[in-house]
Amino acid sequence: MKKSAFLLPVLFVIGALGLSSIFIVDEREKALVLQFGRIVAIKEDPGLAFKLPVIQEVVRYDDRILSIDVEPLEVTPLDDRRLVVDAFARYRIVDVNQFRQAVGTGGEMAAENRLDGILRAELRGVLGNVSSNDILSSDRAALMLRIRNGAISEAESLGIEVVDVRLKRTDLPAENLDATFERMRAEREREATDERARGNEAAQRVRAQADRTVVELVSEANKTSEIIRGEADARRNNIFASAFGEDPEFFEFYRSLTAYERALQGNNSTMVLSPDSEFFNYLKSDQGAVAGQ
Template structure:
């Protein structure tokens, strides 16, 4: 009975030591076995692993691709047009031993601070290089610039045991103090273009009006000419008819002309004429001319 009482605690202690010597490495992780701060083993494959209990400890690091957003920075391209740029990076821990030696117990926090500094420096260098203008940064050529930033950042981040997978420029904006000037310049350009369009429209309208006025003058002149020709031809025909009628019966023609003169002279109820009684104007009124003939 005493022996069983003694063995039970021993079994519990041994079981606890065995369990504490075992640890599991997740497929999304890498692990380091440390002994008094020194690296004793690297566990990169998922599964069950062992360590010396109470003496060794296990530190795990994420083996997935991680994300880092940088703070907005101001860059000055070769055309001296300042821009505000912010970027994000995708990275992973490529060498867990080198990573531990570079950042120590600070882990990802220290690593991301250093990586952010590297990205900021390389972004300023690439975007501020000779031949890189603000138009280049804002055009489709920015893909090549992002590749250059990624490659240069990866070369420097390798000392931290990191592999920079990708770098992207998120936003590229003008500083606030430059926005008003840029908008004013754009507004002035649009107003100048609008004034040019209005001037060209007025010029075209003047040409159309001048052409219309000339057409009106030509049409009126032609119509007046045709009317005068027609009127002349009508007058000639009228005179021909009168002459023919006069030649056919001279007395009747004189009678007709006299009646026409009476009609035109004696119009309205208040018409007055002062002539001598023996005037030839009354030849056909008193009947004497008809009696003589």
């Protein structure tokens, strides 16, 4: 009885020590075995592992891709238009030994604080060397790649690999919105004024060219009409001359009738002529001009 009573506590202690020397490494994590704060073993493969009870301890770190939100920060691009940038990054612990040496007992919280400082410095450095239009355009993908590449080299000392960096929002500070909108409106109005001025100038050129074309066409038409009129008058005079040569008496009779038609109109109330005037030669005799001889 006394012997069995003594063995039970001993077996219990041995069992407890045996169990405390065994630990399980999950596939989603990596583990360090520490002895008096010094790393004595690194366990990266999932499964059972062993340690010395009491004098050794196990520290576990997440092996998955983790995310960190960067606190919104204000940057000043090359065109001095201040922007408030909201970003986040994804990272992974790739070297737990170096990670432990870099952050100590602070763990992931201490690492994220240091990584936040690295990301903020890279954001200011990259976005401060481009214009705000580049930040707000489709070129943001190239800028994010530059920020990530810069953060990768800085985070190597922490045993961390920066997987990706993304800009969630890029806004103007609230106090700058009104001034920015006014400046944008003024720029658009100036561009509209320039466009109207260029349009008016082009319209004036078109009108001047059209007026010149009209003058040239009218002048050419007048010139052509005068030529045609002159040729017609010449032909008419030739016809009259030819007719006069063929029958002078008939030509004189025709001219007299034309004179009567023009002189004896309804609005002429009185005509005072000498009775023997040659104007009435063809009215006084059926012989015409012969009667006056």
